[in-house]
Structure formats: structure tokens, C-alpha cells
Amino acid sequence: MSAGNGELERLAAVGNSTLGLAYEEPLLFERSRPGRTGYALPPLDVPEVDPAESLGEGAVRDDLPGLPELSEVEVVRHFTRLSTWNAAVDLGLYPLGSCTMKYNPKLNEQMARLPGFAGAHPLQDDAESQGALSLVHRLESWLAEVSGMDRVSLQPAAGAQGELAGIMMVRAYHERRGDRRSKVLVPDSAHGTNPASAALNGYEVVTVAAGEDGILHPEAVEAAMGEDVAALMVTNPSTLGLFEEHIARICEIVHAKGGLVYLDGANLNALLGAARPGDMGVDVMHFNLHKTFSTPHGGGGPGAGPVGVKEVLAPHLPIPVVREGDDGQLAWSDDLPHSIGRLHGSHGNFGMFVRAYAYVRSLGPDGLRRCAEMAVLNANYLLARLRGHYHVPYDRPVMHECILSDRGLAGEVSTLDVAKRLIDYGYHPPTIYFPLVVHGALMIEPTESESLEGLDRFADAMLAIEAEAREDPERVRSAPHHTRLSRLDETQAARKPILRWEPEEA
Ligand SMILES: Cc1ncc(COP(=O)(O)O)c(C=O)c1O
Structure with missing residues (x-):
């Protein structure tokens, strides 16, 4: 039947x-x-044994864990x-601003899965790990070259941990000189991890407001700078997608009072091969391999946030460091007396180092530069197509991402509504309501992966939603309509999440 x-x-x-x-x-x-x-x-072709007898009573449980069968x-x-x-970069444009959701070439995945790398154990002898050590050593030197820093350590396992390590080095540097400083300056547009890293290191965070044009001005830094300031943490390009064009002068101001400059280099995608933080006067920075160097970002996957330093901070790098012996053999070494110490048990997310290595090798210097150029061009192209239809809070040329807002949208349509309606058009929403300095922000980062046609399709969807806000706002306000579940109660989900499955009463 x-x-x-x-x-x-x-x-x-x-x-x-x-x-x-x-x-x-x-x-x-x-x-x-x-x-x-x-x-x-x-x-079974061997005699059956009672586990309680062979392992001992305490080693065997009779309350079954209730796993699904x-x-x-x-x-x-x-x-x-x-x-x-799932939405995925492999399915379409993923404009999640500040996350650099670029396409990650499958070649890099294959390299990370080579058995010699994937099966390597962190406690393996150095003599047996020369390939892995050499990869770490080379990648550190390439990142140093790309950024203009003197030394790089791949130890931090996330951007935030790179920041933590960087500010720990800043603290170690000042303390070694007997200089007790209590404050860290952070612009108001900074990623939330910046003030958190400063505060975790015991510093008072002093917020410096960006100018009306969205960028940091030397006068604002000068006014906040004093001999009690350990460092300025600045993101360049900033979370507003803007280049901090006064960075060189700002570094001079901080240095003049004995402070150091920390650069959040998570947005390095826009600078690759074109400009180097080290040349701008920066003393310490981190990279996000999982944004710039080809590991998928988002979804809580593995991270790697290498730190780069100028020579003055090199004695404080995290351990272990890779050293080359007189015989040309590489080895992990803990011999760095002024190090801030270990950041974790072994060596970080090694598979990410392999992906980054393969990415840099396959693109070469010209390819890296082209990444940055295309990322910047794509963001500016989208901005040009959407300007006039969406409010642009800081209307100037952007770097890797552009920021719009819901100001002036018809039909009381909000940023959240636009984001939800984009799902109906087949797109993962952009980052919304961040950075906090822009009310109702829509933060769009197309990355260099997208073709002109792909960008146009996305721009058309955004324009269609803006037109719907005028003609049929309810359709936008109640989106998404073409998904398995419609608009969710996100407050309830955040405040009262049901995280554990409970069997129904019999
Ligand atoms: C500008 C910026 N800084 C810091 C971070 C923190 O990096 P992570 O998420 O790896 O801790 C991010 C993450 O996207 C970022 O965009």
C-alpha cells in the first residue's frame, strides 16, 4: 500500500x-x-572475563550513561x-563582518591532513619532528616579514590569546625596567577582546574616542597619554573597516611617553603585501590565522593567534621557542629566562599552521598582495552600490569591510529585520549591532573570494530588501519565511537556553 x-x-x-x-x-x-x-x-574467540574481576570493582559502573542506540x-x-x-562559505557569500569568511582552498585542507602532519604528536622527539619544526620556524619568519616585526611566536591559540600574550609581554617589559604603569588606552571602536585582554592583565582601561570621521586622531591620544600608560591597543584597519591613517604619528606620541603600541592585526587581510604594521611604529601585534590565512573562522572552530614583536620584546616571548642548533637541527627550547611562560600544554592548533603555510606558499608575495587589493576593492564596490539606499555612518573609502546602519529605513524596519530577510535571499546575515559605536550597525565583509557577479547578486538582495521596507515592511519585519523555522525568540534562547535533553516521563 x-x-x-x-x-x-x-x-x-x-x-x-x-x-x-x-x-x-x-x-x-x-x-x-x-x-x-x-x-x-x-x-568472541577468547575466553570471556568478568570486567569487574579483571579491572577491579571500582572500575566498572552499572549505571549506564544512556547513550543513544x-x-x-x-x-x-x-x-x-x-x-x-548550515550556511557555509562553500555554499555562498558569507558577509559576516570582522570574521573574514573567505573561501579556504581545499589544497590547504589536504596539506593539513597529510599523515605525517595530522598524526604528529606534540611529545614526539625533536629529532623525529624536524618537518613540523621547520614548518613552524618558516611560518614564523614569513609572518614576521609580512608584518614588519622582528620575531613571531605561533603559540597563542586564538586572537584573544594573542592579545593576552602581547599585553603580558608589555607588562613584563615595563616591570623589568622597574617602571610600574597602570593604564592601557583602547579606542572606542575596538573589538571587545582588546579591553578584556588589558583588564585581565590588571590594567585600567581608558577609552579614547575616535573622531567624527571614525578614525583615531593624534590629539585624542596625546590628551590621554601619560607616563602611567603602558600601551595603546589599536586595531588597524579598525573594526569600522577604516585605515587608521594617523598611526605613525600616534605611535610617536605613545613612544615619547615611554609607552608601547599594540596592534590588533586581526584585520591584516586588508594590508597583506601592501603595508606593514612594523613599519608604522608598532611594537607588538597579533594575527588571526583563522581570518587572514585560510582556516575557516566562526562556529567555534580551532584558532591560532600568533604574536609578533619588535626586538625589545623578544626576551618575553612565550615558550617554547624554536631554535636552530649549530648542526642545523631545530628544537623546541624553554630557555628564555624573561619569557611570559607557556600559554598552553603543547604547541597550539598545528593543522592551522599547515594551512597557513600552504596558503602563503601557494599565493606567494604577489598573490598575498592581490588578496588584500581584491578584499578592499570588493568592500568598496559593495559600499558604492548600497550608498544612497542604506545609511553610511562613516562615508569614506573603506578597507576590508563596510558598515551601514538601519537609520532612515522605511516601515520601521530594523537591522535585525534586514539580517533575517537576507536569509530568505540565501545569504548568511552580516554581523549586526557591532561595532557598538554605530547604532544599528550592519557590518559587511565580502572578502576577496567573491566575483563581480556574486557581489552584484548580494547587492541586489540588499536593494530588494530596502525596497520591500518601503512597499511591504511587514514582509521584512516577519522574515525569514523560507526557512524550516521562522523568526525565533532570541531573547528566550539566550536567557533560558535548554542545553540538556531530558527523557520524557514514561
Ligand atoms: C579585530 C579583532 N580582534 C580580535 C579578535 C579575536 O580573535 P579570536 O576570536 O580568535 O579570539 C577578532 C575576531 O574576529 C577580531 O575581529
């Missing part, structure tokens, strides 16, 4: 079929059936179906 349409829909609704994409997918726990397994072991195909289908709910 064949199932009628109603029956098929019902089956789809309980996840027993793959009709369309709008099915309800039960949890693996809900699908579980006692005794079902995803493996088949051959019959399923066949292999059920698990594969479950996760494959879930994967189709």
Missing part, C-alpha cells in the same frame, strides 16, 4: 523521510531503539541532514 500525500508529509515531519529540507529532525536520543548498534563484532546509517543520515541546515 503506498502512502498518500498526507502520510508522506507526516513521515517527513517525524524525520523518517528526506522530503524537502523542511523536515523536523529528531535528536539521536529520540531516535534511539534499545539494542540497535552501529557496529558488528566477530564472535542507533545503526550506522541512521547516524550518517542524521548528521548529513543537519549539515544541510
Whole structure:
């Protein structure tokens, strides 16, 4: 007997079929059936032993953990179906500002999976790890070259940890000179991790306001700068997507009072091969390999936030450092007496170093520069197409991203509504309501990956939404309409998240 349409829909609704994409997918726990397994072991050909007898009473639990019991195909289908709910860089433009969601070439993934790298163990002897050590050593020197810094350490495992390490080095530097300083200056447009890193190091954070044009002005830094200031933390290009064009003068002002300049280099994608923070007067910086150097960013994946320093801070680099012996052999070394110490147990997310290495090698200096040029061109192209339809808070040429806002949109349509409606047009929303200095910000970072046609499609979607706000605002305010679930109660989800599955009462 064949199932009628109603029956098929019902089956789809309980996840027993793959009709369309709008099915309800039960949890693996809900699908579980006692005794079902995803493996088949051959019959036992050795005497069976009582685990409690061989391992000891305390080692065996009889309260089962209640894991789901399923066949292999059920698990594969479950996760494959879930994967189709995801937005991904491999599916389309992913304009999540400040995250540099560029396409990550598959070649780099293949390199990271080479068995010699993927199977390397952090405790393996140095003599057996010469390839891995050489990769670390070379990547450190290339990052130093790209940034104009003297030394780089790949140890930090995230941008935020790079900042923490950088400010720890700043503190170590001043303390070694017997100079106790208590403040760190941070512009109001900074990424939230900047003040957090300063505060975690025990510094008082002093906010410096950017000018009306969105950039930091020497006079504002001069007014806040004193001999109690350990460092200025500045992001260049900034989180407003703008180049801090007074950076060289600002560095001079900070140095004149004995302070150091920390550069949040997470947005280096816009500068690659074109300008170097080290040449601007910066003393210490971090990179986000997972933005600039080809590891997917977002979704809580692995990170790598190498730190680069000028020679004055080199004695304080985190350990271990890679050193080359007289015999040309490389080795990890903890011998750095003024180091800030270890940042974690082993060496960070090594697979990311391999991806970054492959990325730099395959692009070469000219290719890296072209990345930056295309990223900047793409952001400016989008801005040019959207200007006049969306409010542009700082209307000047941008670097890697452009910022719009919901000011003046018709029909009381807000930034959140635009973001939700973009999902109906097939796009992951941009970053919204950040940076905080722009009310109702929409932060769009197209990256260098997009073609002209791809940018035009996205711009057309944005323009269509702006027109809808005038003609049918309710359609925008109640979006998304073409998704499995419509507008969610995000406050409830944030305030009262249900994080644990509980079995239903029998
Ligand atoms: C400008 C800036 N600084 C710092 C960070 C922090 O990096 P992470 O998320 O790796 O800690 C980010 C992350 O995107 C960033 O965009």
C-alpha cells in the first residue's frame, strides 16, 4: 500500500523521510531503539572475563550513561541532514563582518591532513619532528616579514590569546625596567577582546574616542597619554573597516611617553603585501590565522593567534621557542629566562599552521598582495552600490569591510529585520549591532573570494530588501519565511537556553 500525500508529509515531519529540507529532525536520543548498534563484532574467540574481576570493582559502573542506540546509517543520515541546515562559505557569500569568511582552498585542507602532519604528536622527539619544526620556524619568519616585526611566536591559540600574550609581554617589559604603569588606552571602536585582554592583565582601561570621521586622531591620544600608560591597543584597519591613517604619528606620541603600541592585526587581510604594521611604529601585534590565512573562522572552530614583536620584546616571548642548533637541527627550547611562560600544554592548533603555510606558499608575495587589493576593492564596490539606499555612518573609502546602519529605513524596519530577510535571499546575515559605536550597525565583509557577479547578486538582495521596507515592511519585519523555522525568540534562547535533553516521563 503506498502512502498518500498526507502520510508522506507526516513521515517527513517525524524525520523518517528526506522530503524537502523542511523536515523536523529528531535528536539521536529520540531516535534511539534499545539494542540497535552501529557496529558488528566477530564472535568472541577468547575466553570471556568478568570486567569487574579483571579491572577491579571500582572500575566498572552499572549505571549506564544512556547513550543513544542507533545503526550506522541512521547516524550518517542524521548528521548529513543537519549539515544541510548550515550556511557555509562553500555554499555562498558569507558577509559576516570582522570574521573574514573567505573561501579556504581545499589544497590547504589536504596539506593539513597529510599523515605525517595530522598524526604528529606534540611529545614526539625533536629529532623525529624536524618537518613540523621547520614548518613552524618558516611560518614564523614569513609572518614576521609580512608584518614588519622582528620575531613571531605561533603559540597563542586564538586572537584573544594573542592579545593576552602581547599585553603580558608589555607588562613584563615595563616591570623589568622597574617602571610600574597602570593604564592601557583602547579606542572606542575596538573589538571587545582588546579591553578584556588589558583588564585581565590588571590594567585600567581608558577609552579614547575616535573622531567624527571614525578614525583615531593624534590629539585624542596625546590628551590621554601619560607616563602611567603602558600601551595603546589599536586595531588597524579598525573594526569600522577604516585605515587608521594617523598611526605613525600616534605611535610617536605613545613612544615619547615611554609607552608601547599594540596592534590588533586581526584585520591584516586588508594590508597583506601592501603595508606593514612594523613599519608604522608598532611594537607588538597579533594575527588571526583563522581570518587572514585560510582556516575557516566562526562556529567555534580551532584558532591560532600568533604574536609578533619588535626586538625589545623578544626576551618575553612565550615558550617554547624554536631554535636552530649549530648542526642545523631545530628544537623546541624553554630557555628564555624573561619569557611570559607557556600559554598552553603543547604547541597550539598545528593543522592551522599547515594551512597557513600552504596558503602563503601557494599565493606567494604577489598573490598575498592581490588578496588584500581584491578584499578592499570588493568592500568598496559593495559600499558604492548600497550608498544612497542604506545609511553610511562613516562615508569614506573603506578597507576590508563596510558598515551601514538601519537609520532612515522605511516601515520601521530594523537591522535585525534586514539580517533575517537576507536569509530568505540565501545569504548568511552580516554581523549586526557591532561595532557598538554605530547604532544599528550592519557590518559587511565580502572578502576577496567573491566575483563581480556574486557581489552584484548580494547587492541586489540588499536593494530588494530596502525596497520591500518601503512597499511591504511587514514582509521584512516577519522574515525569514523560507526557512524550516521562522523568526525565533532570541531573547528566550539566550536567557533560558535548554542545553540538556531530558527523557520524557514514561
Ligand atoms: C579585530 C579583532 N580582534 C580580535 C579578535 C579575536 O580573535 P579570536 O576570536 O580568535 O579570539 C577578532 C575576531 O574576529 C577580531 O575581529
